[in-house]
Amino acid sequence: MGQPYLHEHVTCVAAPATWLSGPSGQLRGGADGLYVDDRRVLSRLVVTVDGAEPVPVQVTRTGAASARFAAVLPGLGDDGPDPTVTLVRDRRTSPRGGTETLTLTNLSHATLAVEIEIVAGTDFATMGAVKDGHPSVSTVEVVGVGTDAADANGMRVAVTADPPPDQPPGAGPMRWLVTVEPRASWTATVRFTRADAAPITRSAAPAGLRVTADDRRLDALVRASVDDLAALRHADGDDDYYTAGSPWYLTLFGRDSLWAARLALPLGTGVAAGTLRALARRQGTKHDPDTDEEPGKILHEVRPVDAAHWLPPVYYGTVDATALFVSTAADAYRWGLPAAEVEPLLPHVERALMWLAGHDGFIAYRSSTKGLANHGWKDSGDGIQHADGRIARGPLALAEVQAYAYRAFLDGAWLLESFGRDGAAHWRDRASALAARFRAAFWCPGGYPAVALDGDGAQVDSLTSNIGHLLGTGLLSSEESARVAGHLAELRSPFGIRTIAPSSGGYNFLSYHLGSVWPHDTAIALLGLVRDGHRAEAAEVIRALLAAGERFDARLPELFGGDDAPTPYPASCRPQAWAAAAGPALVTALLGLDVDAPSGRLTLDPLSPSPVGAYQVRGLRIAGGSLDVTVTAAGAATVHNDPFKA
CATH class of the missing domain: 2.70.98.40 (Glycoside hydrolase, family 65, N-terminal domain)
Known part of the structure; x- marks a missing residue:
């Protein structure tokens, strides 16, 4: 079966x-x-x-x-x-x-x-x-x-x-x-x-983010996103996190739970803090080839011992969660996580940075016979292919993982400096050296970054949505960012960004990672487009996500086939945490919102003209306070309250 x-x-x-x-x-x-x-x-x-x-x-x-x-x-x-x-x-x-x-x-x-x-x-x-x-x-x-x-x-x-x-x-x-x-x-x-387990008392979620827009599809999508994230919220002791998705992944994941918490920061920093603490308690301490554990590494997933199937109950086969851990800690601090909650995480941040620095050259992984074949977010066995459809052979250095690591080095440096700890200059130098190596090795003759370098150092040359994760990290120059944005437009379907170009040898619009559309993947690219100033392309991506939400009763699935019509992927999780978190991410992108709570600074630069008409946002949670904003169809914003004075 x-x-x-x-x-x-x-x-x-x-x-x-x-x-x-x-x-x-x-x-x-x-x-x-x-x-x-x-x-x-x-x-x-x-x-x-x-x-x-x-x-x-x-x-x-x-x-x-x-x-x-x-x-x-x-x-x-x-x-x-x-x-x-x-x-x-x-x-x-x-x-x-x-x-x-x-x-x-x-x-x-x-x-x-x-x-x-x-x-x-x-x-x-x-x-x-x-x-x-x-x-x-x-x-x-x-x-x-x-x-x-x-x-x-x-x-x-x-x-x-x-x-x-x-x-x-x-x-x-x-x-x-x-x-x-x-x-x-x-x-x-x-x-x-x-009846064999202790009762669970679910913590109360904060007051929900609410949106009222001329384009009512946005209202419905955000409302469903907030409801689904609340339903997927679980606790590790006193620490809340978002389980990855129903039904297959209703547990703590490194990559998924971190991305969901990070995209959903407009709902508050509480889940991000709980996710970081839950993962920090399980941060790798030893080398174990059976579980892929390594010192400083952040895990891939946790399962109850009586429900573990073919992977170990605590499994570390992920190459990206460790860098995402560092940047999630930094983003949570920027959004107002109190310093008293950030400081105990810093030793874990330092150990994560050391794990990243322990790789020779690029951050790469080798598939394990006892675990997953691929350790990036496209973790299916055929998820990383050359343009002609050949499966890439490892060890593999994924493009987006280098961007995550670059961002983690800078974020880690900022955190250490903010708390008076040593090492910031070292990690900034690491970031600069990684960017130079990336620029020399990853750019394909077609003018876009390879999805990966294979075990021989050769480019895995398929055009994929992975390049969207490079945007907004700082890894790219402005000219490189514009080229990536242009290639993302080639990947865009009417309902989101395809995972791989239709011209690729392995393309199939209903493949798990080779042509389908993933809302979280599209949302990450959207935020990068906004941060790097590609506002017209960002508006088109927002329209595509809203069109997809309309077809799925506002409850975005884990993935779907997104060509001429959004076709359900039959085994897709729905709800899925990082898909649901695309709703708050849309709000962040529309507002052009940037938060630096430690400096008491908040920047709004709404997309203009607005792709959703006039809209009002209420209940954005920043630094323990609430932000309400009204934006006209022309993109002019009115701020109704100051979250830093709550």
């Missing part, structure tokens, strides 16, 4: 839980299920009324964690063509499980007497096994109320119901004998809980 498809699934998320089903609400197999901490709590959930399954007529996502499934029962009630008996299932996910509230409504003229049955079961499968298409074939029936189901590892699933079923506890599927008068309803709520 292959990876299950998700594009028609309804997803409700309250990290670390996610609930997936088709539009009917029934759970039948494949990826269907209620999951907590990467284990499946429910693999089967089938509701019948008098032995018949309701006919679904509508499903509505009522929030990031909730949905409503409406159905009719044509075999019951009055004679005639109109349905007169309905069943509504209100689903809500919580961090340790979820509830489903059934409401049976009798709109007929006669009293209704029926049996409602719920058959529920679990296979305790790990998320990794489900993703691979190989979950456990054995199903343990959750017989419900008063009886827990448990596996050999101690995972327990508990079921409660209000009102309780009519049969004794442990006596098979849950059944209610129900009598409903005309124009009346009957309601029951069933709760499913992973």
Whole structure:
């Protein structure tokens, strides 16, 4: 079996839980299920009324964690063509499980007497096994109320119901004998809980960023982004972070969680701080070829021990998270993270810088037989190719990783200098030398940077979206930046920036990394375009992202095929944290916002003319305060309050 498809699934998320089903609400197999901490709590959930399954007529996502499934029962009630008996299932996910509230409504003229049955079961499968298409074939029936189901590892699933079923506890599927008068309803709520772990109290998210624009697509996209980020927010002790995405990556990731926190800084610095601390506690201390751990290195992902699949529970196979860690710390400080929270991170910043400096020449990686083939964000086995479609052979030095490292050296120098620590000049010299080496080695004859250098030092010459990550880092001269912006325009589809040029030998608009559009990738390029002054191109990218959001009900997926129409990638996560974080990033780009809280300086330079018409932004969180701004269609800004005086 292959990876299950998700594009028609309804997803409700309250990290670390996610609930997936088709539009009917029934759970039948494949990826269907209620999951907590990467284990499946429910693999089967089938509701019948008098032995018949309701006919679904509508499903509505009522929030990031909730949905409503409406159905009719044509075999019951009055004679005639109109349905007169309905069943509504209100689903809500919580961090340790979820509830489903059934409401049976009798709109007929006669009293209704029926049996409602719920058959529920679990296979305790790990998320990794489900993703691979190989979950456990054995199903343990959750017989419900008063009886827990448990596996050999101690995972327990508990079921409660209000009102309780009519049969004794442990006596098979849950059944209610129900009598409903005309124009009346009957309601029951069933709760499913992973009972072997301590309860989770989700920290309250700060007041949400709100946007009102002439182009209402922006309002909807930002609103969905804020809601999804709140749903994906989880905690490591007292430290919050964004889990990478539902369902496959609902855990702490280095690269993903850092980028999501960084792009979402307009929502506040709290998640960035929590992410940095959670990763700092796990920063590499030794050389371990089985996990790719190295001293100073930031991890790739963490999984619960009982849910680890083919990668180790703590795995370090990423080449970019370490540099991103440094720059996220610097950006969080710029946006107002208090110095008292930044200073304890500085020893970890220094160790991260030392890991970057420990590479001979460029920062490169060699694939591990026990881990991922590629260690950049395009980490699929075929993700890095030459223009003719040949797979690049390692060790590989990725273009964007050199830009991240360049930025990290400068950001690290600024942080150390700001706190009176030694070493700033050394790291600035490192940045300058890296830029010179990059300029000499990476530029292809076609006038764009190679996606990578291969194990022989040869250019991997495909034109890719990776070059967009170079913008805004300072690695490029103004002339080089303009050339990159021009080539990005060649990669742009009507819905975002393609991961690779259509002229490439391996191009496929529905490939994971070889032609699809990733919203986070597009958002990173967008911010770089704005920072480097390519404002007309930035406006076109904003229009493309808004067009994509409109096609996906404002909830941007992890990736999609973005040629003539945005085609769902069938196994894409949705919501995905860094895709959701594209919403706040759009606001940063529109405003031309630059923050330097330690200096008490805030710069606004809105795109002019505005690609979304006139708009108002409320609730931007900066330095613990709030910023509200109104911008005219011509790009003139009015600031309504000073966040530094909150």
